[in-house]
Amino acid sequence: MNETFEIFLVATPGLEAPLAAEAAELGWQPVVQPGGVTIAGGWPDVWRANLWLRGATRVLARVGSFRALHLAQLDKRARRFPWASVLRPDVAVRVETTCKGSRIYHAGAATQRIERAIAEELGAPLAPDATLVVKTRIDDDLVTISLDTTGESLHKRGHKEAVAKAPMRETMAAMFLRDMGFDGSQTVLDPMCGSGTFVIEAAEIAAGLAPGRSRSFGFQQLASFDPAAWEAMRRADTRHPVSARFLGSDRDAGAVRMALANAERAGVAALTGFECRAIKDLQPQDGLPGILIVNPPYGARIGNKGPLFGLYAAMGQVFRERFSGWQVGIVTGEGALAKATGLPLKAGPVVAHGGLKVRLWRTGPL
Known part of the structure; x- marks a missing residue:
């Protein structure tokens, strides 16, 4: 729970600056990047970002990275990744992969290697419609593993059932x-x-x-989730x-x-x-x-x-x-x-x- 890692707050393109200002008001030290904002923190920060940020569309926890120059190396190092520290063997996942400027250029083949490592080393089921998503980015031969901790987009606050034509998110x-x-x-x-x-x-x-007070989140299905600590955070009277x-x-x-x-x-x-x-x-x-x-x-x-x-x-x-x-x-x-x-x-x-x-x-x- 005390581990610190990079957290990427996904923004609507064009709204990175106000999201960074919002994150700074909540006590983080944001760095603006294309498409979002990065902060550093642990799992409680992930929960708080999902619960409190009004401008983020989702929260990605960048839980690890390693280098891989070819598919065989990706397979070997993916199997050594500590999946049990972040994923549960009883919760279905799906894997999404992007490749950029790397010797591994086939995203589909890379996805298969990551999926196989999770299924065979952890025992977690794979499902194309799973709400829990492992996002793999291979950029300049560096493989970064992120978890989508949000689930449904954060614009879905959980209490709006009726929408008009062309609604504002x-x-x-x-x-x-x-x-x-x-x-x-x-x-x-x-x-x-x-x-x-x-x-x-x-x-x-x-x-x-809190904008997220009426809904559930993807992080509630992770191995790192602490229901009691989360409930105390969610119920704090602000x-x-x-x-x-x-x-x-x-x-x-x-x-x-x-x-x-x-x-x-x-x-x-x-x-x-x-x-x-x-x-x-x-x-x-x-x-x-x-x-x-x-x-x-x-x-x-x-x-x-x-x-x-x-x-x-x-x-x-x-x-x-x-x-x-x-x-x-x-x-x-x-x-x-x-x-x-x-x-x-x-x-x-x-x-x-x-x-x-x-x-x-x-x-x-x-």
């Missing part, structure tokens, strides 16, 4: 809120809330709720009082019903409010200005772009005229649509979103 929503400077004290309003992702994430952050409000609206009554149900399951119904309302009828609530954040349609997801210019122009007019002092964030893949708002928006980094490229366009206080 929770991991992305949390990092976009971070990029807006949200720290839990500001009111957040999403006028196209869909199934409520931005609003629910904001309320959870403000209340100090909640604190909330003064801000987190609000959503949508012209689709069905989306509003989904958002209400999702907030109830997440345990933040008392902190959130949702109503059926069109953008043109939007009004700020009483209180200090806050953050207005929206993920509107942008053509590539739903419908054609042409009619959307009018929507963005009308949205920008409402924001300018009624939301003085508020910050605005708009997620879109089309710079021309963002500019159609007439708002003083600045573009954030390109972020991969379901095969598309989007940015968070944001303003200072209007």
Whole structure:
């Protein structure tokens, strides 16, 4: 349990920087790399990363490495690997392999050698649909063994059952809120809330709720898992009082019903409010200005772009005229649509979103 190794936090491409900032706030010393962030720690750090990180999509534990110049050497050294220290003989696994710049270049053949070593030396069953994944990377003849300790992607918090069309992933929503400077004290309003992702994430952050509190993880099937220590970590009370409000609206009554149900399951119904309302009828609530954040349609997801210019122009007019002092964030893949708002928006980094490229366009206080 006291062993220290490298832990790779997988990020949505383009959101490595806010994930690193989040990891630093939680006490780690992150190093940004393409596709994610590395930290050093032991198994309790793996559990805590899965439980608490809002921006990571999965957590990989890099549990060992060795050099192999050909398949026979890979077979021999894989059999010597201490599989029993990390895997259980009664839990099925599957192996995924990538090869880059190495004399071993056939990923399928390498996978077979690793699988055979696990099956014959440990006795663990192999299954193509196993949730526990051993990831093997062979890069410049160095074989690195990692365990996917997450299971289902971390954006699946465990309490959202209903989703609207083209939903924003929770991991992305949390990092976009971070990029807006949200720290839990500001009111957040999403006028196209869909199934409520931005609003629910904001309320959870403000209340100090762990994003992984409602789900299970891959590490619970590992030999290193300590159920008592994990339960103590999971049950630690980190909640604190909330003064801000987190609000959503949508012209689709069905989306509003989904958002209400999702907030109830997440345990933040008392902190959130949702109503059926069109953008043109939007009004700020009483209180200090806050953050207005929206993920509107942008053509590539739903419908054609042409009619959307009018929507963005009308949205920008409402924001300018009624939301003085508020910050605005708009997620879109089309710079021309963002500019159609007439708002003083600045573009954030390109972020991969379901095969598309989007940015968070944001303003200072209007």
